[in-house]
Amino acid sequence: MTEEFHFFLLPLSPRSLTLIENKKHYVTKVSNTKLTSLLPESFVVNSYHHQSVKDLPDGFITTFVNQDVIEAIEHQTLPLIGIQWHPERFYTNESKIIFDYFFDLIKEYKK
Numbered sequence: 001m002t003e004e005f006h007f008f009l010l011p012l013s014p015r016s017l018t019l020i021e022n023k024k025h026y027v028t029k030v031s032n033t034k035l036t037s038l039l040p041e042s043f044v045v046n047s048y049h050h051q052s053v054k055d056l057p058d059g060f061i062t063t064f065v066n067q068d069v070i071e072a073i074e075h076q077t078l079p080l081i082g083i084q085w086h087p088e089r090f091y092t093n094e095s096k097i098i099f100d101y102f103f104d105l106i107k108e109y110k111k
Contacts, residue, residue: 023046023047023048024044024045024046024047024090025044025045025047025066026042026043026044026045026066027042027043027045027064027065027066027071027072027085028041028042028064028065028066029041029042029063029064030062030063030064030065031061031062031063031074033061033063033074034101035063035074035081035098035101036063036064036074038097038101039094039097039098040094043092043094044090044092045071045083045084045085045087045090045094046085046086046089046090047085048085048086048089052069052070052071052084053070053073053082053084054070056070056073059075059076059077059078060073060074060075060076060080060082061073061074061075061076063081064083069084070084071083071084071085072084079105079108079109081101081102083098087099
């Protein structure tokens with residue numbers, strides 16, 4: 001890939017972290033992929049972000065949304081996934097599925 005991505009991080013105060021810890025919302029499946037086939041149609045995730053993907057890079061599809069906000073993407077042929085929430089901060093059964101899938105991709109790549 002020759003695309004360049006830029007991002008920045010903003011420092012958060014302990015009070016800000018407490019406020020965002022309690023923000024959660026549902027994501028809903030909109031595509032069928034190997035990963036989404038392992039997850040329910042809809043489930044709760046944390047909500048720490050104030051930005052989202054607007055235009056997908058070539059080869060990616062949207063896999064989960066919250067209303068009109070893209071929450072997860074996956075490449076159609078490469079083992080690349082991107083999610084807008086932090087499964088390690090709000091650990092659920094769905095988080096375990098995502099991590100297991102990620103570790104399986106690593107094992108497969110190492111073969």
